[in-house]
Amino acid sequence: MRKTVFILLLLILPIGFAYVEETKLFTAGESYELNTKTITVHNIFSTAIRVSVDNSQIETLDVNETDRLKNVNITLNDIFYISQNESYAELFIKVLQKNECYGNSACDDGDDSTTDTCNLDTNICKNEEITSCKNDDGYCPLKCSTLSDNDCESVCNYDDECDDDDPCTIDECSGDAINNGRCINDLVTSCRGSDECCPYGCDYSTSFSDWRDLDCSKTNNCRIHTDCDDGLEYTNDYCVGDGIIIDKTCLNTETDECINDDGLCPEGCDAGTDLDCDERITSTDFPSEEYTCPKGEIKLENNLEFYCNGNIYIPKKIGNAFCTENYECRLGICEGGSCLSQANIDDKRSNYYASIAFSVFLILFGLWIFYLHRIKSQNKNL
DSSP, X not given: OHHHXXXXXXXXXXXXXXXXXXEEEEOTTOEEEETTEEEEEEEEOSSEEEEEETTOOOEEEETTOEEEETTEEEEEEEEEEEETTEEEEEEEEEEOOTTOOSSGGGGOOXXXXXXXXXXXXXXXXXXXEOOSOOTTSSOOOTTOOTTTOGGGGGBOSSGGGGOOSOTTEEEEEEOOSSSOOEEEEEEXXXXXXXXXXXXXXXXXXXXXXTTBOTTSOTTOOOSSGGGGOOSOTTEEEEEESOSXXXXXXXXXXXXXXXXXXXXXXXXXXXXXXXXXXXXXXXSSOOOGGGOSSXXXXXEEETTEEEEEOSSSEEEOBOTTOBOSSGGGBTTSOEETTEEOOHHHHHHHHHHHHHHHHHHHHHHHHHHHHHXXXXXXXXXXXX
C-alpha cells in the first residue's frame, strides 16, 4: 500500500511543479491569456518591446532578454518587420505554478505594493501587502510621505512630472491602482520624424525604409557601428554623434589587446604575448622586407574597394574619416586630414557653380550699368 501511495505521489508532484509554456507572435497592443495570466504587448520598437502581465508595471524587454512579471517568465526571441506599419514580436512565455518557488526571487509578482517571499518548507509563495512606512522597500503606501518613507520621493502622478528635457527619451509616469507611479525615461528606438531625435540606427532618407528619420542631419556619415568597420582587428569601431546637432561620424579607437599579426604592438605587450612586438616591427615602422602588399595598391573584393597600407588590405574609408592619402578614401579625396564625403563634394561643387554664376552676374550687371551710362551720355550730347 505504501509503495502504491509513493508511486502516486511521484506522478502527481511533477504536475504541481510543471511549467505551462508557449511561444507566440504578438502585434502591438495585443493581449493573450495563458493559464489565467494575461500577457499584453503595448509597444514594439526596432530592438525592444514594452510588456506587462495582468496589472503589473509595464517593463521594457530587449531582444534575447528574459524578465519575470506576476510569476510569468517572458523572453523576447525576436522582432519581425513585415512592412513599414506591420511588425510582430515573438515571445516565449513560461507561467509558473503558484506552489513553485525555491527562493524569494521566484515569487516576484510584479506588484510594488507587496512583499514577496518563498516558504522553503512548502515551496509556496507569499505576497503580503505593504502597509507600513518603510525606507528602501520600493513602495510608498497611501498614508506615507517623504518624511516617513524615502520611497515616496520618486512617486509621480503625471507624465509631465517625468520630463527630463531629452527629446530622445519617452517620459512616462508608470503605475496603476495598486502600484505607485514612477518615472520611466526609455530611450527612443523607433525612427520617426518631427520628434527632434535621431536614434541610433536611423538616418535621413528621401525613400521609405525602416531607418528613415527626417529629423536626422543630411550630412551624417554613418548610421550604425558596422558602417564604421575599418577592417582592422585592433580597433573598436563606433558611429558617434547625436545625428542632429553633431553629425554622426566614425570613431575608430585602438585597443590595448595583444593580437598577433595586426601590425601593432600596444603598450604593455611584448614578443611573448604579441608577435608584432618583435624588435624588427613596431606599430609605426614596417620595414620594406616585411611588406606583404605594395603600399597604396587597390583591389576590389565583394564589390568593396580595399587599399594596402604596406602590411594588410583595409577597406577604403567613408567621408570625414581620418586619412593621409587620397587612396585611403572611398571617393579618392583626402583633404585636411579627412576623407571628403559626397555631401562635401556636392557642397564644393555647388559653391563653385554659385561663384561662377555670381561672377557672370557681376559682369552682366557691369555691362548693363555701362550701357545705361553710355545711353545717358548720348542723350546729353543730343
